[in-house]
């Protein structure tokens with residue numbers, strides 16, 4: 404990338420040089436259940452009007468099945484063959500595409516794929532935050548799209564800006580992350596490469612230098628990346644983080660203070676669900692569809708609730724759910740009941756709030772089991788406080804974070820159980836290392852439920868109480 408991409412002649416050439424099977428707004432990829440389109444939502448922000456448009460397009464051009472992702476995006480599944488362009492056009496018409504003037508589909512595709520920016524779902528709403536990061540989102544996305552060289556970035560290259568809100572995903576790895584903190588001279592951003600705030604920072608900058616820092620680090624990444632190195636972790640593994648910072652000096656890196664002993668305060672992930680006060684007048688309400696799937700009618704209803712009782716916006720969360728902000732306190736309980744009537748989960752203790760599963764064999768040819776159906780069966784017998792992840796293969800699409808327990812499919816209805824912090828150490832190889840240690844092999848769902856009852860529950864890393 405440091406040679407070929409750097410000297411490619413146009414953004415379209417760079418985009419063409421990137422090999423990706425990632426779905427996007429333009430790049431509708433084939434799946435077992437039809438075409439798959441990913442609607443990127445920078446910062447997770449979704450207007451209710453846009454949610455209605457997605458629901459309508461999903462019915463007009465696809466099966467009507469929608470899913471929320473662990474990067475706070477939304478996907479349309481089951482797109483009918485021949486309807487791909489019409490779906491994309493409907494979504495762009497709703498303002499869900501990148502803000503570019505170019506009409507060429509290659510440019511639209513590349514610009515769309517650069518918008519992997521995660522904020523707290525409470526960004527701009529949480530009085531406890533140190534920095535309102537919503538003000539940074541648009542300039543960052545514009546910078547990514549305006550610099551032709553950045554079209555060489557992988558569609559998976561992702562940024563996190565944490566404003567210090569009381570609710571944030573702190574254990575999802577990002578190529579570059581910034582986290583607000585207080586210093587003697589005012590607010591600053593801690594930052595790190597190829598990791599997450601839970602890992603600790605490599606430096607800090609003034610809060611006003613966030614955009615300049617990201618720009619310099621992206622140039623440094625592209626300078627140092629060898630062919631085939633698409634993520635910051637590849638470059639850090641080869642050169643080290645210090646080399647990235649030194650290279651960034653050639654690209655107007657702002658002054659950096661080295662940091663020691665900074666730890667981002669933990670968050671309570673139970674705050675992602677239910678009613679929670681924003682101020683004396685309004686609350687936000689968090690909910691999630693079972694196993695991240697909802698139909699078009701439910702999305703329409705969710706959007707209508709946001710328009711009727713909230714501020715007409717939704718925030719998609721990295722826990723595959725949604726938040727309705729600015730709900731009047733006088734109607735918050737009624738709205739909560741409406742969400743539950745729709746089949747949405749709003750209680751962190753609910754078994755399906757502690758169970759995640761990838762698409763599984765119903766929609767993914769790589770899957771060795773029907774993980775969604777098996778997850779529903781497991782949830783019916785899931786012990787209290789246990790969090791579990793079912794994965795159809797080693798790619799772990801459903802979990803960006805380190806799940807306490809993972810059931811990895813080995814055959815239809817059969818799983819190996821992995822855990823972090825468990826005592827048995829039967830297997831630990833490169834493919835399964837992110838899942839922890841192998842606890843038991845070839846379990847049925849019923850046997851897995853029994854075994855999970857006997858093991859000590861492990862908590863997700865960024866939570867203090869779920």
Ligand code: SF4
Pocket residue numbers: 761762763767768769770771794795796797798799800801
């Ligand atoms: S984890 Fe594997 S089986 Fe599951 S959706 Fe991803 S690629 Fe398919």
